[in-house]
Amino acid sequence: MKIQEIKVFVCSPGRNFVTVKVITDEGTYGLGDATVNGREMAVVAYLEEHVAPCLIGRDPQEIEDIWQYLYKGVYWRKGPITMAAIAAIDMALWDIKGKIANLPVYQLLGGKSRKGVTFYAHANGENIDDTLDKAQEHIENGFKAIRLQSAIPGLKVTYGVLGDKKDYFELQGSRPLPPEEEWSTAKYFNSIVELFKKARERFGYDVHFTHDVHSRLTPIEAAKLGKLLEPYNLLFLEDAAIAENQDSYKIVRHHTTTPLAIGETYNTIWDCKDLIQNQLIDYIRVAATHAGGITALKRITDFASVYNVKTAPHGAPDLSPVCFAAHMHLNIWAPNFGIQEFVGFGNEGLNRIFKHKFTVENGMGMMSEAPGLGVEFDEAAAAEYPYKRSYLPVSRLEDGTLWNW
Structure with a gap:
């Protein structure tokens, strides 16, 4: 062959x-x-x-x-x-x-380590009550873990919560350019603790909560946030600070016991080696598409297991169902799997192009037994949705300084 x-x-x-x-x-x-x-x-x-x-x-x-x-x-x-x-x-x-x-690929990796893959869903709201109402819907649908993101009062747009409910791609109009968003750390701190305080008051401690800072904070600011959120027992705090300098997470780790997750922008094991080896994080979030595929993620997973670091693969809507399938096979096998980010199975067009048999039961992904990855690709359907040049947003501080999006 x-x-x-x-x-x-x-x-x-x-x-x-x-x-x-x-x-x-x-x-x-x-x-x-x-x-x-x-x-x-x-x-x-x-x-x-x-x-x-x-x-x-x-x-x-x-x-x-x-x-x-x-x-x-x-x-x-x-x-x-x-x-x-x-x-x-x-x-x-x-x-x-x-x-x-x-x-199925998971059998080639060594077979199942669990009956299903635990997901965490997204609850994104225009205010705290709206966020918690959306979390309630996920809980009623069987999810045991939810990411909470609420709009920040005083900012026009907050990551994960688009002001006019358009997709980032729709915001770019006929001449695609990166949308620009404003950021204020002070305004963020004014509301973030209240979000999780009210979440625990409403739902108790039987539901796992996560939160994505999206690298907006400096290491010492991230350490402060982790300390403030300790009473609310997060499953993890995601991308609390940029870690291009992996030593930055020593500052965060030494000031808080809130579990830390990072890795969606990493491309190799070398990007996260020190974070894992020095046990500065609790979850590694590399994606199969961006970090070298199944072969590379299996290597990272085995390395992480030595240091009690769990996997929590990135699951953004810009990763196709083929990547989702790769994650599912890795997740069902990995002895140190933690949780999988899940944003749903996409829109009608996406489901016409990429066909699969993965299902969700009580907040868990259930495996397809189809040979290989278990995804089919309809070339004719794909041709009906041609490429459109577009960008993710950029972020600026209130004084105009370019910041981490």
């Missing part, structure tokens, strides 16, 4: 998705997700011009060797574009291997 062709598709059913299809000379094919939100076409060029030509004629079952070839065989290693391209090829090869074996 040889790799005969590699196709790259870009479609936009509400969001842009880059999908890779690796086809063998025997007709078996596999799918991978290569989406890098706001830089999609850079990955397309990397795949079409630099990766695909090197793989034609290779044995698709040599997953580890191909991964090392695409990583070590390039002088310019790492980075989101390179690693997303590697990830997509890697997912597709695992998909092929599962189909050849007539087994």
Whole structure:
């Protein structure tokens, strides 16, 4: 069996998705997700011009060797574009291997460690009461873990809570440019503790709550927030501060016992090695699409388990159902799995293009037993949703200084 062709598709059913299809000379094919939100076409060029030509004629079952070839065989290693391209090829090869074996990928990883994959849902509201009402809906639907995000009084737009209820892509109009949002740490601190105080008063302590700071705070500000939230027993505080300098989390860790989660922007094990090894975090949130695929995430997962760090893969709506499937197979296997972010199965267009049989029962994802990853891709449906250039927002302080979005 040889790799005969590699196709790259870009479609936009509400969001842009880059999908890779690796086809063998025997007709078996596999799918991978290569989406890098706001830089999609850079990955397309990397795949079409630099990766695909090197793989034609290779044995698709040599997953580890191909991964090392695409990583070590390039002088310019790492980075989101390179690693997303590697990830997509890697997912597709695992998909092929599962189909050849007539087994779901999780069986190739070692089988199930649990009966289902625990999800956390999002409750995003225009104010605290609105957020808690939405959390109530999730609880009534069986979710045991919920991320709480409430609009910040005095700011026009808050991360996770769009003022006019449009998607970020709709905010960009006919000439796509990054939307600009305002940030104030002082105003954020004025409301954030009240959100979790009221959440515990209303729901008690049987429901897990998380919160995403989205890297808006400095390390000492993040430490202060973690300390303030300790009485409300969060499952974790996500992206409390930027950790490009991994030592920054020593400041946060040494001042609070609130569990910490980070990793959605990381691309390799090296980005999170010190955080894990020094036990400065409790959950690692790398995504299969952005960190090298199933092969790379399995390696990170095993490394994290040595230091009692759990996995909580990123699950944003800009990751396609192919990435979701990769996470599901890893999650059901990983002995140190923690929780999976879940934003639903998307809109009608997305579900026309990507077909799967994953289901949700009482806040848990239940596995499909289909061979490989268990996702099919409808090329004709994808063609009805052409690529649209677009960006994620940028953030500025109230005085105009560019800040972390």
